[in-house]
Amino acid sequence: MHQLTKRRKEGMKNFKGKEVLITGGLGFIGSNLSIELVKQGAHVTIVDNMLPRQGSNLFNIKEIEDKVRVNISDIRNQLSMNYLVKGKDYIFHLAGQVNHVDSMRNPLQDLEINCAGTLVLLEALRHNNRNAKVIFAGTRGEYGASVSLPVDEDHPTNPKGIYAVTNLTAEKMVLVYDDIFGIKGVCLRITNTYGPRHQMMHDEYGVFNWFIRKAMDNEEITVLSDGRILRDFLYVKDLVTCILMTATTDGAYGKVFNVGTGVPVSFVELAKKIVEIAGTGKVAYTEFTQERKEVEPGDYYANISRIKQIVGWTPKVSLNQGIQQTIDFYRKHKKEYW
Numbered sequence: 043m044h045q046l047t048k049r050r051k052e053g054m055k056n057f058k059g060k061e062v063l064i065t066g067g068l069g070f071i072g073s074n075l076s077i078e079l080v081k082q083g084a085h086v087t088i089v090d091n092m093l094p095r096q097g098s099n100l101f102n103i104k105e106i107e108d109k110v111r112v113n114i115s116d117i118r119n120q121l122s123m124n125y126l127v128k129g130k131d132y133i134f135h136l137a138g139q140v141n142h143v144d145s146m147r148n149p150l151q152d153l154e155i156n157c158a159g160t161l162v163l164l165e166a167l168r169h170n171n172r173n174a175k176v177i178f179a180g181t182r183g184e185y186g187a188s189v190s191l192p193v194d195e196d197h198p199t200n201p202k203g204i205y206a207v208t209n210l211t212a213e214k215m216v217l218v219y220d221d222i223f224g225i226k227g228v229c230l231r232i233t234n235t236y237g238p239r240h241q242m243m244h245d246e247y248g249v250f251n252w253f254i255r256k257a258m259d260n261e262e263i264t265v266l267s268d269g270r271i272l273r274d275f276l277y278v279k280d281l282v283t284c285i286l287m288t289a290t291t292d293g294a295y296g297k298v299f300n301v302g303t304g305v306p307v308s309f310v311e312l313a314k315k316i317v318e319i320a321g322t323g324k325v326a327y328t329e330f331t332q333e334r335k336e337v338e339p340g341d342y343y344a345n346i347s348r349i350k351q352i353v354g355w356t357p358k359v360s361l362n363q364g365i366q367q368t369i370d371f372y373r374k375h376k377k378e379y380w
Contacts, residue, residue: 257323269310302344
């Protein structure tokens with residue numbers, strides 16, 4: 043068997059019977075991760091505060107609703123977190139305020155959820171369960187504007203918005219608790235991710251999925267400026283595999299990894315591809331709003347050689363395949379997301 047394929051299968055087997063907590067488990071990434079972990083035989087507990095406009099959706103876990111425990115609580119609640127971390131083998135920390143526009147309008151909320159919430163979780167582990175392993179989902183936004191491309195993990199971190207600042211701070215907290223208290227933690231700087239179970243109500247984050255909605259509704263997909271800004275787009279199932287493989291790689295803990303495809307795609311190229319695959323919609327151009335301009339970091343695509351080497355993960359789903367699978371999902375479940 044090919045070494046990477048073998049490593050993937052071994053990584054997946056390691057969750058049978060494991061106790062797992064997923065913060066933000068009703069959201070986009072968390073729900074996809076929950077479904078895969080249930081398939082692998084893990085005992086999954088989800089904690090989510092169901093904040094409006096943040097993407098949490100009970101329909102996201104419809105197919106496993108009788109196989110998971112859902113706790114509607116907040117990671118900022120110390121008593122809740124003290125209780126929820128007990129006996130857990132893995133903590134997948136995905137909860138966070140993810141709306142870029144909201145983060146500029148209401149930055150204190152970012153600080154409370156992304157920083158204080160992470161600290162509450164880590165303190166709960168320090169006092170109640172130092173043996174759990176923490177997998178933290180950060181963002182490529184921690185780098186800010188790219189100085190060199192592709193971006194590797196040693197690239198300077200100069201976040202352009204409060205959202206990214208709070209993610210970088212939370213990442214540092216996880217690494218401090220790993221270093222000082224021996225609570226194993228690994229941090230992922232994740233590129234733009236798309237796919238099934240993403241919120242489709244607005245375009246304040248997750249522009250890829252918004253493009254898909256516009257195409258499916260046979261409306262204009264508006265790309266900013268000339269649409270030539272480059273991004274690295276990752277399909278959510280590839281991300282889930284990456285998270286699980288990283289969690290079961292002992293040599294990954296205490297480290298930071300880029301997660302992406304390493305393949306640059308311009309927004310205009312993406313929009314045209316979505317229109318072509320959907321068979322509806324059209325591409326139009328518009329200027330940046332001041333709000334968007336202030337937090338726009340420019341071109342980004344990841345150097346993923348570190349995670350390939352240490353974890354053995356590499357993305358499998360092509361952009362065309364990912365777009366098709368995403369469209370198929372929303373055609374089937376449109377009423378749950380529109």
